[in-house]
Amino acid sequence: MKAYILTIGDEILIGQVTDTNATYMAEALSVEGYEVVEHLSVADTRDGIRNGLDRALAAADIVLMTGGLGPTKDDITKKVLAEYVGTEMAFHQESWERLVKIYAGFGKEAGPHHREQCELPASATVITNKAGTAPGMWFEHKGKIIVSMPGVPYEMRYLVSKEIIPRLVAGNVDQSRQRSLTILTAGLGESTLAEAIEAVEDALPRHISLAYLPNLGTVRLRLTTRGTDETAMQAELTKYKDEIEAIVGQYVYGYGKEDLALAVQKKMQQDNLTLATAESCTGGSIARMITGHAGSSGHFRGSVVAYDNDVKSSVLGVSTELLAQHGAVSKEVVEAMAQNARQVLKSDYAVATSGIAGPGGGSDEKPVGTIWIAVAGPDGVKSKLLSSGKDRKRNITYTVHMALNLLMGQLQGK
Incomplete structure (x- = not known):
């Protein structure tokens, strides 16, 4: 079945808020075998919402909407939906009683705005939102499904995972599913990687696809299949994963949603090893990526951001003679x-x-x-020269990835 994602909010259109909701919904739908045909963001206006719904229902069987369900006057989604599906607004007593109870727990009283929030389209199936106050709404309109949810990300995620997806799956006569396996690589560019595994890609059956998702210094390879037999699908994905790794296994550092820092964390904690960083041009970005993962204290000792040469010498003990002879940006100094x-x-x-x-x-x-990077360990030091462009942010991100990849290679003995 085809699905459509419709997000409502002026804050999205003017770039004030990044729309992470659409990404979450798209992934949740794709995993269950729904084909997401389009994602559209529209303004908080009657015409914007109506035009968005017209476009969505012309293209798909299911429409997931977020935004515009709050208690303020600019939240007009539910009224436009009532008009769109041809129903009246009605007071929903259960939602009101729930709101009264929630606010009483905070020592407050639910006010007129909250009461107005409980005015909902009469034909909607109201879905309790246990992560917030605004309920979700499910409409069956002209043989199609429209679901409206709050735009607050954690509320939307609760409703999608606990309510919407289970209801869609339960009512889906097409029991086919989509499953993916993502191989994480670093150290090879996209075109070089594609050339290396071309024979595997050319031999894939028609129902299995391979996508290349490059980033700075890394490439994700996503194998995707579709079917009804879970065991058979997983076996196929594993088969082609193994074939790819037989060719480029030395560049594989993990799977799924891991990043290099998490892969390093798992490996180091498994082997009971510790890590430190000494950062100049990256300004602590490697340490920030490492400590962004829970449990990093189990292997990460700390960092020295030695931006100035005086810090390189006074804190890290790099000799002034070495700095004078080779310069801060050199193999000798970084080692x-x-x-x-x-x-x-x-x-x-x-x-x-x-x-x-x-x-x-x-x-x-x-x-x-x-840029020079280096990794020092029990068996000595290894360094590498990077030559990148002039974009500062890209250079820093690329360096972080390549430095962690150099470390991962040392840890894996590659």
Whole structure:
């Protein structure tokens, strides 16, 4: 069945809010075998919502909507929906009683705005929102399904996962499902990777697809299949995963939604190892990516952001002679940073970066995008020169990924 995602809100259209709801809904629908045909964002206006619904229902069997269900005057979605499906507004006593109870628990009284929030389209099946106050609404209109939910992300996620998807699946006569397996790689560009596994891709059956999802320094390979036999689908995905890994396995660092920092965390904690970072051009970005994962204290010792040469020498112990002879952006200095950070922070491994992130500061000898990374460990130090462009943010992100990948390679013995 075909599904459509319709998000409502001026704040999305003007770029004030990033629409993460659509991504979540699309993934939840795709996993259950629904084909998401389009995602559309519209303004908080009667015409915007009506035109969006016209477009959605012309293209799909199911429409998931978010936004415009709050207690304020700019939240008009439910009134437009009532008009659209040809029903009147009616007071929903159960929703009111629930609101009264919720606010009483906070020592407050539900007011007129909250009472107005309980005026709902009479023909809607009201879905209790246990993560918030605004209920979801389910309409069956001209043989199609329209679901309206709050735009608050955690409320929408509760309703989609606990209420909407189970109801859709229960009523779906087509029992086919879509399943995916994502292989995470680093160190090879998209075109090089595609060339390496071309024979595997060409031999895939028609019901299995392979997508390349590149980022800076990494590429995700997503295998997707569709069918009714869960065991057979998983077996097929595993078969082709193994074939891909037989060719490019040395570049694979994980699966699914992991990032390099989480893959490093799992490996280091499994092997009872510790890590530190000494960062110049990345300014603590590697440490931030590492500590973004719960449980990182189990392996991460700390970081020195040695942006200035004085910090490189006074805190990390890089000799002033070495800095004067080779410059901060050099193999010799970044290796010294990594080795000394390992000693200063008493870790098994240390990662270091030093470079010219840009957009200024380069020279003929060392242009913008010249970056050195190094990993020091029990078996010595390994370094690598990166040559990137002039975009500062891209350079930092690329360096973070490549530094963690260099570390992962050391940990895996690659």
